[in-house]
Amino acid sequence: MISRWTVVVDRDDLTKTEVLHDELSPELGDCEVLLKVSHVGLTANNVTYGVIGDLIGYWKFFPVAAEGRGVIPLWGFADVVDSTVDSLPAGTRVYGYLPMSSHLVVRAKLTSSGFVDTADHRAELPAVYNGYLVTSQDAAYDPRQEDIQVLFRPLFMTSFLLADQLADNDFYGARTVVISSASSKTAFGTAQCLRGQGVRLVGLTSPRNVEFTESLGLYDTVLPYDAQVDVEPSVYLDFSGSADVRSTLHDRLGDSLVKDISIGLTQQKPSSDSRSQFFFAPEQLRKRSADWGPEGLAERFGAAWHAFTAQAGGWVGIARHSGPDELAEVWQSVLAGKANPNTADVITF
Ligand SMILES: NC(=O)c1ccc[n+]([C@@H]2O[C@H](COP(=O)([O-])OP(=O)(O)OC[C@H]3O[C@@H](n4cnc5c(N)ncnc54)[C@H](OP(=O)(O)O)[C@@H]3O)[C@@H](O)[C@H]2O)c1
Incomplete structure (x- = not known):
């Protein structure tokens, strides 16, 4: 069995958090991939996921068996630790939407840049959050800029x-x-x-x-x-x-x-x-995909992203944290608006 921790938040009072521990079966079904979360960013945007969680369905991405509580989504990197998909072997590094939890099992459907999680509970949720990029297939990926990516991308x-x-x-x-x-x-x-x-x-x-x-x-x-x-x-x-x-x-x-x-x-x-x-x-994404074609859009976004990241490290320093307790502390601090805008939080799981 695999030991997993998860930070859950009270859906009616976002200041109340608890770290839950459980055991995850190592048995994977067809097309399933076990991800171990590596590190994530946490900003006011993640707080919005909790504030309007019921309205937009953000609580539904990572369901948890804990009455009245939910898991806040974060953006970050994870590594495949086990898989039933040949082209996603252990060691594959991915970027995408991740839970406040040490592990996540996804049901992968391959795409040109990675995969989509086709788990039933995510089927009705906005597609933009269900895609995962495999770093080796992502032209914008730079291993020296993982912190900038989890925070800003x-x-x-x-x-x-x-x-x-x-x-x-x-x-x-x-x-x-x-x-x-x-x-x-x-x-x-x-x-x-x-x-x-x-x-x-x-x-x-x-x-x-x-x-x-x-x-x-x-x-x-x-x-x-x-x-x-x-x-x-x-x-x-x-x-x-x-x-x-x-x-x-x-x-x-x-x-x-x-x-x-x-x-x-x-x-x-x-x-x-x-x-x-x-x-x-x-909507603007759809419009520009039609105007410029997907490649033209990717090229323009890439140029803007590179111009931005060339400066972003000078504007904002990185504060590093690790583990579930520090993750919960960062959550409280960002939620309370105490965080200084010249520092951004990256948490290693
Ligand atoms: N619609 C979309 O597609 C979309 C996408 C991305 C982000 N967003 C939204 O954009 C907003 C900014 O997100 P971010 O991640 O960029 O934020 P961020 O960098 O973490 O923003 C920090 C700033 O937000 C204000 N703030 C933070 N906590 C506060 C609190 N508890 N009370 C009052 N003010 C507080 C302060 O700014 P000031 O002192 O300058 O007010 C603070 O310096 C979020 O609401 C996010 O949901 C929307």
Whole structure:
């Protein structure tokens, strides 16, 4: 038997965690692959998976037999330790969506870049989360940049597609883009993609994060949340989910606020507002796959990703942790918003 640990979270109170231990049968069925999780990143994006877990179905990816509790998904690397699929032998390294658990069994269906987990409980869930890349088949993989990849890659695809959607629509007629939670990785990745495109970038952030956000050198102006923005035609990109910030901006800008787009909710208070439109990355992905072809898209994303990763290590230092107890501690810290934006957390399992 294989000893497995899993960190579970109370679905109604994300501050309550527990480390569970159980035994996993080493017997694998047809097409099954046993993965041992290697290391993962943990950011506010993972907290969102818990905050809107019921709405989007994030709790369903890694079901656990513990009433009222669930497993938060993380992005990271894992190694095949046993397999009934010839082309996925022990030692194969993969990147994808992983549980807060030492091991995961997947039912693999091969693709050109790796495999998809076809487990029954994942069949109805968004396809983007079910694919795993085999590192030896991934052109963007660089073994020296695994930490950068686990932290930024899931976020930067959104940054890239969001910036592209704005440019694709000529910024909806605006020449200023106001971005909340400007210190977050997905927000500053978007700012990096927008630089040099003829728009003024205004970052809104908490007072304590102004200095860090300015130090990135990506925004033309950085303001604390309670400061007034200039009245000029603007697009709002909301990563904070703050109803107050939204209302203040609408009151101040009026008709000059030409587009209001919701992407995140770092403040963990889901709310809907008819003035804001939800950003749905798969839609822009589909559009650009058709416009540019899958290869053209991969080439453009690859160029943007390389430009970003060349700088990202200088913006954010890595804090390393290991094991289930430290994983639970990092979860508490990111959930509480205590984490300093100049440091990002990588956990080895
Ligand atoms: N829709 C999509 O496709 C998509 C994809 C990726 C990410 N996102 C969303 O984008 C947001 C940013 O994710 P990330 O992983 O890039 O974040 P991150 O780098 O971990 O962001 C950290 C920042 O978020 C704010 N924050 C964090 N915890 C907080 C708390 N408890 N209370 C208040 N503010 C808090 C602070 O920024 P400030 O002080 O600057 O506010 C903090 O510096 C998340 O809501 C995520 O779900 C959406």
